[in-house]
Amino acid sequence: xxxxxxxxxxxxxxxxxxxxxxxxxxxxxxxxxxxxxxxxxxxxxxxxxxxxxxxxxxxxxxxxxxxxxxxxxxxxxxxxxxxxxxxxxxxxxxxxxxxxxxxxxxxxxxxxxxxxxxxxxxxxxxxxxxxxxxxxxxxxxxxxxxxxxxxxxxxxxxxxxxxxxxxxxxxxxxxxxxxxxxxxxxxxxxxxxxxxxxxxxxxxxxxxxxxxxxxxxxxxxxxxxxxxxxxxxxxxxxxxxxxxxxxxxxxxxxxxxxxxxxxxxxxxxxxxxxxxxxxxxxxxxxxxxxxxxxxxxxxxxxxxxxxxxxxxxxxxxxxxxxxxxxxxxxxxxxxxxxxxxxxxxxxxxxxxxxxxxxxxxxxxxxxxxxxxxxxxxxxxxxxxxxxxxxxxxxxxxx
Numbered sequence: 001x002x003x004x005x006x007x008x009x010x011x012x013x014x015x016x017x018x019x020x021x022x023x024x025x026x027x028x029x030x031x032x033x034x035x036x037x038x039x040x041x042x043x044x045x046x047x048x049x050x051x052x053x054x055x056x057x058x059x060x061x062x063x064x065x066x067x068x069x070x071x072x073x074x075x076x077x078x079x080x081x082x083x084x085x086x087x088x089x090x091x092x093x094x095x096x097x098x099x100x101x102x103x104x105x106x107x108x109x110x111x112x113x114x115x116x117x118x119x120x121x122x123x124x125x126x127x128x129x130x131x132x133x134x135x136x137x138x139x140x141x142x143x144x145x146x147x148x149x150x151x152x153x154x155x156x157x158x159x160x161x162x163x164x165x166x167x168x169x170x171x172x173x174x175x176x177x178x179x180x181x182x183x184x185x186x187x188x189x190x191x192x193x194x195x196x197x198x199x200x201x202x203x204x205x206x207x208x209x210x211x212x213x214x215x216x217x218x219x220x221x222x223x224x225x226x227x228x229x230x231x232x233x234x235x236x237x238x239x240x241x242x243x244x245x246x247x248x249x250x251x252x253x254x255x256x257x258x259x260x261x262x263x264x265x266x267x268x269x270x271x272x273x274x275x276x277x278x279x280x281x282x283x284x285x286x287x288x289x290x291x292x293x294x295x296x297x298x299x300x301x302x303x304x305x306x307x308x309x310x311x312x313x314x315x316x317x318x319x320x321x322x323x324x325x326x327x328x329x330x331x332x333x334x335x336x337x338x339x340x341x342x343x344x345x346x347x348x349x350x351x352x353x354x355x356x357x358x359x360x361x362x363x364x365x366x367x368x369x370x371x372x373x374x375x376x377x378x379x380x381x382x383x384x385x386x387x388x389x390x391x392x393x394x395x396x397x398x
Contacts, residue, residue, distance in 0.1 A: 036133060043109050052387075077092070079385065134154075165293055194225055276298050294344075307340075346389045
């Protein structure tokens, strides 16, 4: 059977936040774009569900904010942490120079469905779900398209540009032969849910426990909880048994030990393997990686999704006009990396330092005293987490 062939100005591999945001922006600018997503829907639990003020500001510029905020979500105006037995405000968003001075917690599938529905309103947008990336197509040494598989059906998409937005295990960057530096991580996270009770306090989002190794996020009718473990420790924990793990979690969790009885099977625990890495070059002729495909982030601060969306906006700003001309040069692609390199490197530097400090800490942290003495720090941290080191504003909007 002959493969089905498509032609588009741009083909985006990966229907996550970066891929769908870029697809929406390009289609809104009048370009034809195909987004391929290997899953049939966006329903994956414990994905990054934080929408930071920087992303909400982008949605405001796009005229989509009010409708987005009609979807169910929770808001956090500050981030709390338990440090050396003290409950402190680590980040305060109340002074940010944007309309939404809070983090919105929204199931990522709701956010992605929202973006996909808005993109589908433009005639040039196509979303192919249940469609797996297979390989890159080359013409005279330049990437000129992709091969995909949709069940038993093959598709070929001819395009001026392939965007790899397929996450930290990106097949696009592997097939393109792009090289990365891995900065490692000493921790992984086990995610799980606990039901809410009427006597539970209002936490919003924060880190708990003597080593800040318990994460709690208010998700409306339940708590999304994270328990950090040593990297590679999960198999040993499984051998020790679920009851042993539940006891260890109870020792650092802000919940009673009885609440851990809600965990009655290993299938309720999802392992997030933390990795921090970054491509040396995000591109080669005809292909560009953005988001986690270009730079995998630690979950510290929940900034990964929002950096990916900023990448998408920068890519749209830099590439819309070259795509309309039908010719995208390596120099055009380099402009995207140059625009986004500093915020990526600076954010990863902070994440690495914070992880290193947690590993090496042998004395009580001085952070509470510092924040008590210098209250401006919580607003500084709020700006770094809420807006990052560089914000992007959509251009080329019709």
